[in-house]
Amino acid sequence: MQRKDFLQEPVKHIKINGKLTVDQLIQQFKNSGSFGAGRLSTACDIYERMxxxxxxxxxxxxxxxxxxxxxxxxxxxxxxxxxxxxxxSTGANMVHDAIEALGGHHYKGHWLVDDYMLYKYHIYRIYDVFVPEEDFTKLDYRLAEIYGEIAAENNGKSLSSNEFAWELGKRLNDSNSILRAAYEAKTPIFLPAVRDSEFGFIHWLHASRKNCENPLVVDAFKDVPE
Known part of the structure; x- marks a missing residue:
């Protein structure tokens, strides 16, 4: 390639006016073609074609x-x-969805806050977002109940991660919940690594109880034919 091949298309600068629509703004992002703005415009074009x-x-x-x-x-x-x-989705995202569905909250924090201070005050962190420990505790207790309900209803039958997600959504009474929306719309929602989350940890506690004769079984291999 020659030098001129790298200098083919000038960046067109974005102009804002009072009548600019979202579609027109995205088109201007396309004309700039640079950094996040250009990629957002490309993503919109791809989604529209889909x-x-x-x-x-x-x-x-x-x-x-x-x-x-x-x-x-x-x-x-x-x-x-x-x-x-x-x-x-990752299991963790749906864990946080369930936390909100049960009345918990995520709080704006700062990435520079010292981990020891958060530990001292029983606050969990997701980079610069904070969650009170009690919101996870509330989730854990409710999940233990839900797992027992699901296992009893399915009588030992294994579930795909999608079936598991729908069972959770069925029991979350929150219109803003992803899991609830997927259950109601019957939109498949797969959690390939569901065990690598709070869902997996509580499943281990549920299944390892001495009096647990009928543990919940989630079989990721069942996702494949679905």
Whole structure:
């Protein structure tokens, strides 16, 4: 390649006026073509093509702490409006969804806060978001009850992670919940590493009790044919 090949398309600077629509702003992002703005515009173009293609199955993959970061209701709305077809998520994101559904909260913090101070005051952290320890404790007790209910209803039958997620959603009475929205819309929501989260820890406690004759069984291999 020659030098001129690297200098083909000038950046067009964004201009804002009082009548600018969101669509027009995204188009200007495309014309700038740079950094996050340009990538956001490209993502919008890709999603629009997917949405217009009747044969396209739209997967939403959730990694990172998107629920603690405040994206929970948005994702629930995407499911409810059927703007996505399948969700694949970490177990942790759905743990935080369940915390909120049970009345817990995430709080704005700061990444420079000392870990020892948070430990002293029984506060969990997700980078710069804080959660009171008691919200996790409340979740743990409720999960133990739910696991017993699910195991009893299914009589030892193993569940896929999607079936497990729907069973959780069925028991969460919160319209802003991702799990609840997926259950109501019957949108598949797969949690491939569900054991690597609070769900897995409480499952271990539930299954290891001496009087637990019928433990909940979640079989990730059952996700494959679904």
């Amino acid at each position: 949405a217009r293609d009747d044969e396209c199955t739209i997967f939403l993959a959730l990694a990172g702490a998107v629920v603690p970061a405040g994206m929970r209701s948005l994702i629930a709305d995407l499911i409810r409006e059927r703007l996505i077809d399948v969700v694949v």
